[in-house]
Amino acid sequence: MTILNIGGAGFIGSVATELFIKNGHKVIVLDDLSTGFKKLVHPKAVFVKGSMLNYNLLDKIFKKYKIDVVTLYAAKIVVPESVAHPNDYYLTNVGGTATVLKAMHANNVKNIIFASSAAVYGVCKKVPVDEKSPTVPCNPYGASKLMCERLLIDANKAHGTNFISFRFFNVAGASKSGRYGMMKQKPSLLIPAINDCVLKHKTVSIFGNKYKTKDGTCLRDYIHVSDLANAALLALDQLKKNKSGIYCLGSNSGYTVLEVVKNVEKLIDKNLKYEFKPNRAGDPDALITSNKKAYQQLGWKVKHSLKDMIVSDYNFRKTMVK
Ligand SMILES: NC(=O)c1ccc[n+]([C@@H]2O[C@H](COP(=O)([O-])OP(=O)(O)OC[C@H]3O[C@@H](n4cnc5c(N)ncnc54)[C@H](O)[C@@H]3O)[C@@H](O)[C@H]2O)c1
Known part of the structure:
Protein backbone atom coordinates (compact mmCIF):
# COMPACT_ATOMS: atom_id res chain seq x y z
CA MET A 1 0.00 0.00 0.00
CA GLY A 173 9.59 2.95 24.51
CA ALA A 174 11.57 3.03 21.29
CA SER A 175 11.60 0.81 18.20
CA LYS A 176 13.62 -2.39 18.26
CA SER A 177 16.22 -0.94 15.88
CA GLY A 178 16.82 1.79 18.47
CA ARG A 179 16.52 4.48 15.77
CA TYR A 180 13.00 5.79 16.42
CA GLY A 181 11.58 6.97 19.73
CA MET A 182 10.76 9.97 21.91
CA MET A 183 13.30 12.58 20.83
CA LYS A 184 12.02 15.60 22.79
CA GLN A 185 14.47 17.30 25.16
CA LYS A 186 11.90 17.95 27.87
CA PRO A 187 9.51 15.02 27.64
CA SER A 188 6.21 15.33 29.49
CA LEU A 189 5.41 11.60 29.35
CA LEU A 190 6.32 9.75 32.55
CA ILE A 191 8.83 7.10 31.43
CA PRO A 192 10.94 9.37 29.18
CA ALA A 193 10.70 12.11 31.82
CA ILE A 194 12.12 9.79 34.50
CA ASN A 195 14.89 8.56 32.17
CA ASP A 196 15.66 12.17 31.35
CA CYS A 197 16.12 12.82 35.09
CA VAL A 198 18.41 9.77 35.33
CA LEU A 199 20.61 11.00 32.47
CA LYS A 200 20.73 14.57 33.81
CA HIS A 201 21.14 13.48 37.45
CA LYS A 202 17.95 15.29 38.44
CA THR A 203 15.37 14.45 41.10
CA VAL A 204 12.12 12.93 39.78
CA SER A 205 8.95 14.81 40.82
CA ILE A 206 5.95 12.65 41.71
CA PHE A 207 2.77 14.71 41.67
CA GLY A 208 0.52 13.59 44.52
CA ASN A 209 0.61 10.66 46.94
CA LYS A 210 -2.94 10.76 48.29
CA TYR A 211 -4.80 9.26 45.34
CA LYS A 212 -7.08 6.28 45.92
CA THR A 213 -4.56 3.68 44.77
CA LYS A 214 -2.41 1.07 46.53
CA ASP A 215 0.49 3.47 47.20
CA GLY A 216 -1.31 6.81 46.83
CA THR A 217 0.25 7.72 43.45
CA CYS A 218 -1.70 7.81 40.17
CA LEU A 219 -2.36 4.51 38.39
CA ARG A 220 -1.91 4.57 34.61
CA ASP A 221 -1.95 2.17 31.67
CA GLY A 250 -4.03 -0.28 26.52
CA SER A 251 -2.99 -3.26 28.59
CA ASN A 252 -6.04 -4.02 30.80
CA SER A 253 -3.89 -3.17 33.81
CA GLY A 254 -1.47 -0.54 34.93
CA TYR A 255 1.30 0.67 37.19
CA THR A 256 1.32 3.46 39.73
CA VAL A 257 3.78 6.29 39.23
CA LEU A 258 5.76 5.03 42.23
CA GLU A 259 5.90 1.52 40.75
CA VAL A 260 7.31 2.94 37.51
CA VAL A 261 9.90 4.94 39.47
CA LYS A 262 10.88 1.80 41.45
CA ASN A 263 11.24 -0.16 38.23
CA VAL A 264 13.56 2.48 36.77
CA GLU A 265 15.50 2.35 40.03
CA LYS A 266 15.83 -1.43 39.72
CA LEU A 267 16.59 -1.55 35.98
CA ILE A 268 18.65 1.58 35.36
CA ASP A 269 19.74 3.65 38.34
CA LYS A 270 20.06 2.39 41.92
CA ASN A 271 20.60 5.97 43.12
CA LEU A 272 17.51 7.50 41.54
CA LYS A 273 16.15 10.31 43.72
CA TYR A 274 12.49 11.26 43.84
CA GLU A 275 10.30 13.64 45.77
CA PHE A 276 6.58 14.13 46.21
CA LYS A 277 4.92 17.32 44.96
CA PRO A 278 1.28 18.46 45.26
CA ASN A 279 -1.41 16.85 43.09
CA ARG A 280 -1.90 18.30 39.62
CA ALA A 281 -5.40 19.62 38.89
CA GLY A 282 -7.58 17.23 36.90
CA ASP A 283 -5.41 14.12 37.31
CA PRO A 284 -7.74 11.13 37.89
CA ASP A 285 -6.77 8.46 40.49
CA ALA A 286 -6.68 5.68 37.93
CA LEU A 287 -6.95 5.41 34.16
CA ILE A 288 -6.68 2.01 32.55
CA THR A 289 -8.47 0.43 29.61
CA SER A 290 -9.81 -2.87 28.43
CA ASN A 291 -8.32 -3.95 25.10
CA LYS A 292 -10.94 -6.64 24.50
CA LYS A 293 -12.42 -5.04 21.36
CA ALA A 294 -8.98 -4.50 19.77
CA TYR A 295 -8.11 -8.14 20.52
CA GLN A 296 -11.41 -9.57 19.27
CA GLN A 297 -11.76 -7.50 16.10
CA LEU A 298 -8.15 -6.75 15.11
CA GLY A 299 -6.31 -9.62 16.79
CA TRP A 300 -4.16 -7.01 18.58
CA LYS A 301 -2.13 -8.17 21.58
CA VAL A 302 0.26 -6.41 23.92
CA LYS A 303 3.71 -7.91 23.30
CA HIS A 304 5.98 -5.58 25.27
CA SER A 305 6.40 -5.18 29.03
CA LEU A 306 7.06 -2.19 31.28
CA LYS A 307 10.69 -3.30 31.38
CA ASP A 308 10.85 -3.15 27.54
CA MET A 309 9.44 0.39 27.63
CA ILE A 310 11.86 1.64 30.30
CA VAL A 311 15.00 0.03 28.87
CA SER A 312 14.36 0.84 25.18
CA ASP A 313 13.48 4.45 26.00
CA TYR A 314 16.58 4.79 28.18
CA ASN A 315 18.88 3.41 25.48
CA PHE A 316 17.27 5.67 22.87
CA ARG A 317 17.62 8.78 25.04
CA LYS A 318 21.20 7.93 25.85
CA THR A 319 22.28 7.48 22.24
CA MET A 320 19.92 9.55 20.10
CA VAL A 321 18.72 12.54 22.12
CA LYS A 322 21.42 15.20 21.98
N1 LIG B 1 2.50 10.23 23.15
C1 LIG B 1 1.44 9.78 23.81
O1 LIG B 1 1.53 9.28 24.93
C2 LIG B 1 0.08 9.87 23.19
C3 LIG B 1 -1.01 9.44 23.93
C4 LIG B 1 -2.27 9.52 23.35
C5 LIG B 1 -2.42 9.99 22.05
N2 LIG B 1 -1.35 10.41 21.35
C6 LIG B 1 -1.55 10.94 19.98
O2 LIG B 1 -0.62 10.33 19.10
C7 LIG B 1 -0.23 11.25 18.09
C8 LIG B 1 1.27 11.31 17.99
O3 LIG B 1 1.82 11.72 19.24
P1 LIG B 1 3.39 11.84 19.46
O4 LIG B 1 3.66 11.56 20.87
O5 LIG B 1 4.08 11.07 18.39
O6 LIG B 1 3.60 13.42 19.21
P2 LIG B 1 4.79 14.19 18.48
O7 LIG B 1 4.67 15.62 18.89
O8 LIG B 1 6.09 13.50 18.69
O9 LIG B 1 4.39 14.02 16.95
C9 LIG B 1 3.47 14.84 16.30
C10 LIG B 1 4.06 15.17 14.92
O10 LIG B 1 3.10 15.95 14.20
C11 LIG B 1 3.77 17.04 13.55
N3 LIG B 1 2.78 18.09 13.34
C12 LIG B 1 2.16 18.84 14.30
N4 LIG B 1 1.30 19.70 13.71
C13 LIG B 1 1.39 19.48 12.37
C14 LIG B 1 0.73 20.04 11.23
N5 LIG B 1 -0.15 21.03 11.35
N6 LIG B 1 1.05 19.55 10.01
C15 LIG B 1 1.97 18.56 9.86
N7 LIG B 1 2.63 18.00 10.90
C16 LIG B 1 2.33 18.45 12.14
C17 LIG B 1 4.90 17.41 14.51
O11 LIG B 1 5.93 18.13 13.90
C18 LIG B 1 5.32 16.02 15.01
O12 LIG B 1 6.32 15.48 14.18
C19 LIG B 1 -0.88 12.60 18.46
O13 LIG B 1 -2.02 12.78 17.64
C20 LIG B 1 -1.29 12.43 19.90
O14 LIG B 1 -2.43 13.18 20.21
C21 LIG B 1 -0.10 10.38 21.89
Whole structure:
Protein backbone atom coordinates (compact mmCIF):
# COMPACT_ATOMS: atom_id res chain seq x y z
CA MET A 1 0.00 0.00 0.00
CA THR A 2 1.02 3.63 -0.37
CA ILE A 3 0.59 5.41 2.95
CA LEU A 4 0.56 9.13 3.62
CA ASN A 5 1.86 9.36 7.19
CA ILE A 6 1.05 12.82 8.56
CA GLY A 7 3.16 13.49 11.64
CA GLY A 8 5.69 10.81 10.62
CA ALA A 9 8.60 12.88 12.01
CA GLY A 10 7.20 12.56 15.53
CA PHE A 11 7.52 9.91 18.21
CA ILE A 12 4.71 7.48 17.37
CA GLY A 13 4.52 8.31 13.64
CA SER A 14 8.22 7.55 13.08
CA VAL A 15 7.97 4.14 14.75
CA ALA A 16 4.90 3.37 12.59
CA THR A 17 6.76 4.41 9.41
CA GLU A 18 9.61 2.02 10.20
CA LEU A 19 7.17 -0.88 10.63
CA PHE A 20 5.19 0.00 7.48
CA ILE A 21 8.40 0.10 5.40
CA LYS A 22 9.62 -3.15 6.94
CA ASN A 23 6.33 -4.72 5.83
CA GLY A 24 6.76 -3.61 2.22
CA HIS A 25 4.56 -0.49 2.17
CA LYS A 26 5.56 2.79 0.52
CA VAL A 27 5.42 5.78 2.90
CA ILE A 28 5.15 9.50 2.23
CA VAL A 29 5.73 11.53 5.40
CA LEU A 30 4.09 14.95 5.67
CA ASP A 31 5.27 16.88 8.72
CA ASP A 32 5.76 20.56 9.51
CA LEU A 33 8.51 19.67 12.04
CA SER A 34 6.82 21.86 14.68
CA THR A 35 7.54 19.20 17.30
CA GLY A 36 9.05 16.56 15.01
CA PHE A 37 12.61 15.87 13.89
CA LYS A 38 14.02 15.41 10.41
CA LYS A 39 16.26 12.63 11.74
CA LEU A 40 13.14 10.67 12.73
CA VAL A 41 12.07 10.49 9.07
CA HIS A 42 12.92 7.05 7.73
CA PRO A 43 15.54 7.25 4.91
CA LYS A 44 13.31 5.15 2.62
CA ALA A 45 10.27 7.40 3.12
CA VAL A 46 9.49 10.33 0.82
CA PHE A 47 9.54 13.47 3.02
CA VAL A 48 7.37 16.52 2.39
CA LYS A 49 7.82 19.39 4.83
CA GLY A 50 4.55 21.21 5.32
CA SER A 51 1.35 21.50 7.29
CA MET A 52 -1.79 19.40 7.16
CA LEU A 53 -3.62 22.74 7.33
CA ASN A 54 -2.39 23.47 3.80
CA TYR A 55 -5.19 22.11 1.60
CA ASN A 56 -3.37 22.80 -1.67
CA LEU A 57 -0.31 20.89 -0.51
CA LEU A 58 -2.45 17.90 0.52
CA ASP A 59 -4.23 18.04 -2.82
CA LYS A 60 -0.88 18.01 -4.64
CA ILE A 61 0.33 15.02 -2.62
CA PHE A 62 -2.87 13.07 -3.29
CA LYS A 63 -2.59 13.84 -7.02
CA LYS A 64 1.12 12.97 -7.25
CA TYR A 65 1.08 9.71 -5.24
CA LYS A 66 -1.72 7.18 -5.38
CA ILE A 67 -2.42 7.15 -1.65
CA ASP A 68 -4.32 4.13 -0.31
CA VAL A 69 -4.33 5.06 3.38
CA VAL A 70 -3.70 8.18 5.45
CA THR A 71 -2.29 7.76 8.96
CA LEU A 72 -2.86 10.90 11.00
CA TYR A 73 -0.48 11.18 13.94
CA ALA A 74 0.08 14.95 13.64
CA ALA A 75 -1.39 17.03 16.44
CA LYS A 76 -0.62 19.42 19.22
CA ILE A 77 -0.48 17.19 22.28
CA VAL A 78 0.49 19.05 25.48
CA VAL A 79 -2.47 19.25 27.88
CA PRO A 80 -1.51 22.37 29.92
CA GLU A 81 -0.63 24.20 26.68
CA SER A 82 -4.09 23.29 25.34
CA VAL A 83 -5.67 24.89 28.42
CA ALA A 84 -3.63 28.07 27.90
CA HIS A 85 -4.05 28.21 24.08
CA PRO A 86 -7.29 26.41 23.20
CA ASN A 87 -7.76 28.13 19.83
CA ASP A 88 -4.40 26.86 18.57
CA TYR A 89 -5.33 23.34 19.64
CA TYR A 90 -8.73 23.36 17.96
CA LEU A 91 -7.30 25.00 14.85
CA THR A 92 -4.48 22.46 14.41
CA ASN A 93 -6.14 19.29 15.66
CA VAL A 94 -9.73 19.75 14.50
CA GLY A 95 -9.01 22.11 11.59
CA GLY A 96 -6.15 19.87 10.46
CA THR A 97 -8.28 16.73 10.54
CA ALA A 98 -11.11 18.47 8.66
CA THR A 99 -8.67 19.70 6.02
CA VAL A 100 -7.20 16.21 5.58
CA LEU A 101 -10.67 14.63 5.29
CA LYS A 102 -11.76 17.25 2.76
CA ALA A 103 -8.67 16.67 0.60
CA MET A 104 -9.13 12.90 0.91
CA HIS A 105 -12.73 13.15 -0.26
CA ALA A 106 -11.83 15.41 -3.19
CA ASN A 107 -9.24 12.85 -4.31
CA ASN A 108 -11.32 9.75 -3.60
CA VAL A 109 -8.97 8.50 -0.86
CA LYS A 110 -11.08 6.24 1.30
CA ASN A 111 -9.05 5.11 4.30
CA ILE A 112 -7.67 6.80 7.40
CA ILE A 113 -6.07 5.67 10.67
CA PHE A 114 -6.34 8.31 13.36
CA ALA A 115 -4.38 8.80 16.61
CA SER A 116 -6.91 9.60 19.31
CA SER A 117 -6.29 9.61 23.04
CA ALA A 118 -7.41 8.44 26.47
CA ALA A 119 -7.91 12.17 27.12
CA VAL A 120 -11.36 11.85 25.51
CA TYR A 121 -12.57 10.25 28.77
CA GLY A 122 -11.66 13.05 31.18
CA VAL A 123 -11.95 12.13 34.85
CA CYS A 124 -13.70 8.78 34.56
CA LYS A 125 -15.70 7.29 37.41
CA LYS A 126 -15.14 3.64 36.59
CA VAL A 127 -12.07 1.76 35.35
CA PRO A 128 -11.16 -0.03 33.23
CA VAL A 129 -12.73 2.17 30.57
CA ASP A 130 -13.72 0.79 27.19
CA GLU A 131 -15.04 2.16 23.91
CA LYS A 132 -18.55 2.55 25.39
CA SER A 133 -17.48 4.48 28.51
CA PRO A 134 -18.74 8.07 28.75
CA THR A 135 -16.48 10.60 27.01
CA VAL A 136 -16.32 13.83 29.01
CA PRO A 137 -12.96 15.41 28.18
CA CYS A 138 -11.72 17.89 30.79
CA ASN A 139 -9.30 19.93 28.65
CA PRO A 140 -9.18 21.33 25.09
CA TYR A 141 -6.68 18.66 23.98
CA GLY A 142 -9.07 15.82 24.90
CA ALA A 143 -12.05 17.75 23.50
CA SER A 144 -10.23 18.31 20.20
CA LYS A 145 -9.56 14.56 19.88
CA LEU A 146 -13.22 13.75 20.55
CA MET A 147 -14.28 16.31 17.92
CA CYS A 148 -11.92 14.67 15.42
CA GLU A 149 -13.58 11.31 16.08
CA ARG A 150 -16.92 12.96 15.30
CA LEU A 151 -15.50 14.27 12.02
CA LEU A 152 -14.42 10.72 11.14
CA ILE A 153 -17.87 9.31 11.91
CA ASP A 154 -19.54 11.99 9.79
CA ALA A 155 -17.09 11.50 6.88
CA ASN A 156 -17.85 7.79 7.06
CA LYS A 157 -21.60 8.43 6.87
CA ALA A 158 -21.42 11.10 4.17
CA HIS A 159 -18.63 9.83 1.93
CA GLY A 160 -17.98 6.22 2.93
CA THR A 161 -14.55 7.14 4.35
CA ASN A 162 -13.32 4.11 6.28
CA PHE A 163 -11.62 5.02 9.56
CA ILE A 164 -9.88 3.34 12.46
CA SER A 165 -9.43 5.61 15.47
CA PHE A 166 -7.08 4.40 18.18
CA ARG A 167 -7.38 5.82 21.67
CA PHE A 168 -3.81 5.60 22.95
CA PHE A 169 -3.10 5.52 26.66
CA ASN A 170 0.38 6.31 28.08
CA VAL A 171 2.92 5.57 25.39
CA ALA A 172 6.62 4.83 25.91
CA GLY A 173 9.59 2.95 24.51
CA ALA A 174 11.57 3.03 21.29
CA SER A 175 11.60 0.81 18.20
CA LYS A 176 13.62 -2.39 18.26
CA SER A 177 16.22 -0.94 15.88
CA GLY A 178 16.82 1.79 18.47
CA ARG A 179 16.52 4.48 15.77
CA TYR A 180 13.00 5.79 16.42
CA GLY A 181 11.58 6.97 19.73
CA MET A 182 10.76 9.97 21.91
CA MET A 183 13.30 12.58 20.83
CA LYS A 184 12.02 15.60 22.79
CA GLN A 185 14.47 17.30 25.16
CA LYS A 186 11.90 17.95 27.87
CA PRO A 187 9.51 15.02 27.64
CA SER A 188 6.21 15.33 29.49
CA LEU A 189 5.41 11.60 29.35
CA LEU A 190 6.32 9.75 32.55
CA ILE A 191 8.83 7.10 31.43
CA PRO A 192 10.94 9.37 29.18
CA ALA A 193 10.70 12.11 31.82
CA ILE A 194 12.12 9.79 34.50
CA ASN A 195 14.89 8.56 32.17
CA ASP A 196 15.66 12.17 31.35
CA CYS A 197 16.12 12.82 35.09
CA VAL A 198 18.41 9.77 35.33
CA LEU A 199 20.61 11.00 32.47
CA LYS A 200 20.73 14.57 33.81
CA HIS A 201 21.14 13.48 37.45
CA LYS A 202 17.95 15.29 38.44
CA THR A 203 15.37 14.45 41.10
CA VAL A 204 12.12 12.93 39.78
CA SER A 205 8.95 14.81 40.82
CA ILE A 206 5.95 12.65 41.71
CA PHE A 207 2.77 14.71 41.67
CA GLY A 208 0.52 13.59 44.52
CA ASN A 209 0.61 10.66 46.94
CA LYS A 210 -2.94 10.76 48.29
CA TYR A 211 -4.80 9.26 45.34
CA LYS A 212 -7.08 6.28 45.92
CA THR A 213 -4.56 3.68 44.77
CA LYS A 214 -2.41 1.07 46.53
CA ASP A 215 0.49 3.47 47.20
CA GLY A 216 -1.31 6.81 46.83
CA THR A 217 0.25 7.72 43.45
CA CYS A 218 -1.70 7.81 40.17
CA LEU A 219 -2.36 4.51 38.39
CA ARG A 220 -1.91 4.57 34.61
CA ASP A 221 -1.95 2.17 31.67
CA TYR A 222 1.39 2.10 29.80
CA ILE A 223 1.83 0.80 26.31
CA HIS A 224 4.93 0.26 24.16
CA VAL A 225 5.10 2.38 21.01
CA SER A 226 5.92 -0.72 18.92
CA ASP A 227 2.64 -2.32 20.07
CA LEU A 228 0.84 0.79 18.80
CA ALA A 229 2.66 0.60 15.46
CA ASN A 230 1.61 -3.02 15.21
CA ALA A 231 -2.02 -2.00 15.76
CA ALA A 232 -1.73 0.37 12.77
CA LEU A 233 -0.46 -2.52 10.66
CA LEU A 234 -3.48 -4.62 11.70
CA ALA A 235 -5.77 -1.65 10.98
CA LEU A 236 -4.64 -1.68 7.33
CA ASP A 237 -6.30 -5.11 6.98
CA GLN A 238 -9.55 -3.82 8.53
CA LEU A 239 -9.63 -0.86 6.17
CA LYS A 240 -9.14 -3.19 3.19
CA LYS A 241 -12.35 -4.91 4.32
CA ASN A 242 -14.11 -1.48 4.43
CA LYS A 243 -14.42 -1.70 8.20
CA SER A 244 -14.39 1.29 10.56
CA GLY A 245 -14.23 1.61 14.32
CA ILE A 246 -12.86 3.15 17.48
CA TYR A 247 -10.47 1.07 19.58
CA CYS A 248 -8.84 1.54 22.98
CA LEU A 249 -5.21 0.47 23.01
CA GLY A 250 -4.03 -0.28 26.52
CA SER A 251 -2.99 -3.26 28.59
CA ASN A 252 -6.04 -4.02 30.80
CA SER A 253 -3.89 -3.17 33.81
CA GLY A 254 -1.47 -0.54 34.93
CA TYR A 255 1.30 0.67 37.19
CA THR A 256 1.32 3.46 39.73
CA VAL A 257 3.78 6.29 39.23
CA LEU A 258 5.76 5.03 42.23
CA GLU A 259 5.90 1.52 40.75
CA VAL A 260 7.31 2.94 37.51
CA VAL A 261 9.90 4.94 39.47
CA LYS A 262 10.88 1.80 41.45
CA ASN A 263 11.24 -0.16 38.23
CA VAL A 264 13.56 2.48 36.77
CA GLU A 265 15.50 2.35 40.03
CA LYS A 266 15.83 -1.43 39.72
CA LEU A 267 16.59 -1.55 35.98
CA ILE A 268 18.65 1.58 35.36
CA ASP A 269 19.74 3.65 38.34
CA LYS A 270 20.06 2.39 41.92
CA ASN A 271 20.60 5.97 43.12
CA LEU A 272 17.51 7.50 41.54
CA LYS A 273 16.15 10.31 43.72
CA TYR A 274 12.49 11.26 43.84
CA GLU A 275 10.30 13.64 45.77
CA PHE A 276 6.58 14.13 46.21
CA LYS A 277 4.92 17.32 44.96
CA PRO A 278 1.28 18.46 45.26
CA ASN A 279 -1.41 16.85 43.09
CA ARG A 280 -1.90 18.30 39.62
CA ALA A 281 -5.40 19.62 38.89
CA GLY A 282 -7.58 17.23 36.90
CA ASP A 283 -5.41 14.12 37.31
CA PRO A 284 -7.74 11.13 37.89
CA ASP A 285 -6.77 8.46 40.49
CA ALA A 286 -6.68 5.68 37.93
CA LEU A 287 -6.95 5.41 34.16
CA ILE A 288 -6.68 2.01 32.55
CA THR A 289 -8.47 0.43 29.61
CA SER A 290 -9.81 -2.87 28.43
CA ASN A 291 -8.32 -3.95 25.10
CA LYS A 292 -10.94 -6.64 24.50
CA LYS A 293 -12.42 -5.04 21.36
CA ALA A 294 -8.98 -4.50 19.77
CA TYR A 295 -8.11 -8.14 20.52
CA GLN A 296 -11.41 -9.57 19.27
CA GLN A 297 -11.76 -7.50 16.10
CA LEU A 298 -8.15 -6.75 15.11
CA GLY A 299 -6.31 -9.62 16.79
CA TRP A 300 -4.16 -7.01 18.58
CA LYS A 301 -2.13 -8.17 21.58
CA VAL A 302 0.26 -6.41 23.92
CA LYS A 303 3.71 -7.91 23.30
CA HIS A 304 5.98 -5.58 25.27
CA SER A 305 6.40 -5.18 29.03
CA LEU A 306 7.06 -2.19 31.28
CA LYS A 307 10.69 -3.30 31.38
CA ASP A 308 10.85 -3.15 27.54
CA MET A 309 9.44 0.39 27.63
CA ILE A 310 11.86 1.64 30.30
CA VAL A 311 15.00 0.03 28.87
CA SER A 312 14.36 0.84 25.18
CA ASP A 313 13.48 4.45 26.00
CA TYR A 314 16.58 4.79 28.18
CA ASN A 315 18.88 3.41 25.48
CA PHE A 316 17.27 5.67 22.87
CA ARG A 317 17.62 8.78 25.04
CA LYS A 318 21.20 7.93 25.85
CA THR A 319 22.28 7.48 22.24
CA MET A 320 19.92 9.55 20.10
CA VAL A 321 18.72 12.54 22.12
CA LYS A 322 21.42 15.20 21.98
N1 LIG B 1 2.50 10.23 23.15
C1 LIG B 1 1.44 9.78 23.81
O1 LIG B 1 1.53 9.28 24.93
C2 LIG B 1 0.08 9.87 23.19
C3 LIG B 1 -1.01 9.44 23.93
C4 LIG B 1 -2.27 9.52 23.35
C5 LIG B 1 -2.42 9.99 22.05
N2 LIG B 1 -1.35 10.41 21.35
C6 LIG B 1 -1.55 10.94 19.98
O2 LIG B 1 -0.62 10.33 19.10
C7 LIG B 1 -0.23 11.25 18.09
C8 LIG B 1 1.27 11.31 17.99
O3 LIG B 1 1.82 11.72 19.24
P1 LIG B 1 3.39 11.84 19.46
O4 LIG B 1 3.66 11.56 20.87
O5 LIG B 1 4.08 11.07 18.39
O6 LIG B 1 3.60 13.42 19.21
P2 LIG B 1 4.79 14.19 18.48
O7 LIG B 1 4.67 15.62 18.89
O8 LIG B 1 6.09 13.50 18.69
O9 LIG B 1 4.39 14.02 16.95
C9 LIG B 1 3.47 14.84 16.30
C10 LIG B 1 4.06 15.17 14.92
O10 LIG B 1 3.10 15.95 14.20
C11 LIG B 1 3.77 17.04 13.55
N3 LIG B 1 2.78 18.09 13.34
C12 LIG B 1 2.16 18.84 14.30
N4 LIG B 1 1.30 19.70 13.71
C13 LIG B 1 1.39 19.48 12.37
C14 LIG B 1 0.73 20.04 11.23
N5 LIG B 1 -0.15 21.03 11.35
N6 LIG B 1 1.05 19.55 10.01
C15 LIG B 1 1.97 18.56 9.86
N7 LIG B 1 2.63 18.00 10.90
C16 LIG B 1 2.33 18.45 12.14
C17 LIG B 1 4.90 17.41 14.51
O11 LIG B 1 5.93 18.13 13.90
C18 LIG B 1 5.32 16.02 15.01
O12 LIG B 1 6.32 15.48 14.18
C19 LIG B 1 -0.88 12.60 18.46
O13 LIG B 1 -2.02 12.78 17.64
C20 LIG B 1 -1.29 12.43 19.90
O14 LIG B 1 -2.43 13.18 20.21
C21 LIG B 1 -0.10 10.38 21.89
